[in-house]
Amino acid sequence: MKKILIFTLAVTLALCGAQAQKKNTNKNNRVPAADGTFNEEAKPLEALETIELPMSYEGLHAPLLHAMKERRTIRDLREEDIPIEIISSLLWSAYGYNRPDEMKRVAPSAVNVQEYDIYLFTREGIYLYNAEKNSILLIVKGDHRKEISQQKHFAIAPVSIVMVANYDRMKLFKTTEDRDFYAAVDAGYISQNIYLFCASANLGTVACGGINRDDIHKLLGITNGRAMLAHPVGMF
Numbered sequence: 001m002k003k004i005l006i007f008t009l010a011v012t013l014a015l016c017g018a019q020a021q022k023k024n025t026n027k028n029n030r031v032p033a034a035d036g037t038f039n040e041e042a043k044p045l046e047a048l049e050t051i052e053l054p055m056s057y058e059g060l061h062a063p064l065l066h067a068m069k070e071r072r073t074i075r076d077l078r079e080e081d082i083p084i085e086i087i088s089s090l091l092w093s094a095y096g097y098n099r100p101d102e103m104k105r106v107a108p109s110a111v112n113v114q115e116y117d118i119y120l121f122t123r124e125g126i127y128l129y130n131a132e133k134n135s136i137l138l139i140v141k142g143d144h145r146k147e148i149s150q151q152k153h154f155a156i157a158p159v160s161i162v163m164v165a166n167y168d169r170m171k172l173f174k175t176t177e178d179r180d181f182y183a184a185v186d187a188g189y190i191s192q193n194i195y196l197f198c199a200s201a202n203l204g205t206v207a208c209g210g211i212n213r214d215d216i217h218k219l220l221g222i223t224n225g226r227a228m229l230a231h232p233v234g235m236f
């Protein structure tokens with residue numbers, strides 16, 4: 001019964017998916033060279049395009065305890081696309097603002113530094129989640145899913161979330177050890193939110209620490225941060 005309901009929801013949402021609005025925000029079309037490097041080092045990547053996300057999380061009502069009961073690692077993912085409304089809710093569950101007036105998020109962070117940047121790898125490109133505007137910004141064109149890790153689920157899953165701790169926002173932690181510690185702890189909350197959302201939406205995911213950090217840093221222009229965990233997400 002639950003599967004039928006989820007399927008019906010997914011089909012309905014897929015029909016609405018075309019409403020996702022696209023607009024160009026950057027005429028420079030800045031893309032990395034073949035080796036993944038950029039000419040201007042240390043500059044944050046500019047958005048090539050913005051996709052505004054529809055909010056639909058209120059439509060998902062799986063009780064928390066049910067989602068907790070269903071939470072598990074699922075590596076056998078399918079290739080099918082996930083509707084944009086579901087992706088919107090996935091990103092919001094991972095790291096959206098649940099108290100926008102206070103600029104506070106669904107996941108806690110030590111001293112509220114909110115150090116994470118959430119990247120979405122898709123067939124079309126790599127997007128940066130903008131929680132404030134509820135949108136995703138295309139920052140690198142092309143399919144880079146396989147570059148996240150050799151693990152096969154990344155090549156198959158339609159989307160993967162890569163969580164990057166931005167150490168520029170963690171300057172009040174004086175030592176590298178402290179930054180690493182708090183960034184690792186904060187990653188756990190985001191990862192569990194992703195797991196619980198997937199359990200409630202009947203999607204599969206796996207938290208992966210075995211990722212190509214150096215390649216990801218190069219691809220995303222990260223010079224003072226750490227790609228901590230990645231989550232391929234898909235139907236199963």
Ligand SMILES: Cc1cc2nc3c(=O)[nH]c(=O)nc-3n(C[C@H](O)[C@H](O)[C@H](O)COP(=O)(O)O)c2cc1C
Binds near residue numbers: 075151206209211
């Ligand atoms: C920090 C962390 C890193 C992980 N890294 C990987 C990984 O690289 N590849 C993988 O297949 N599973 C990875 N896992 C998933 C664990 O293997 C999985 O959570 C564990 O086997 C327990 O299964 P469960 O999540 O279904 O309870 C990771 C889990 C955590 C919490």
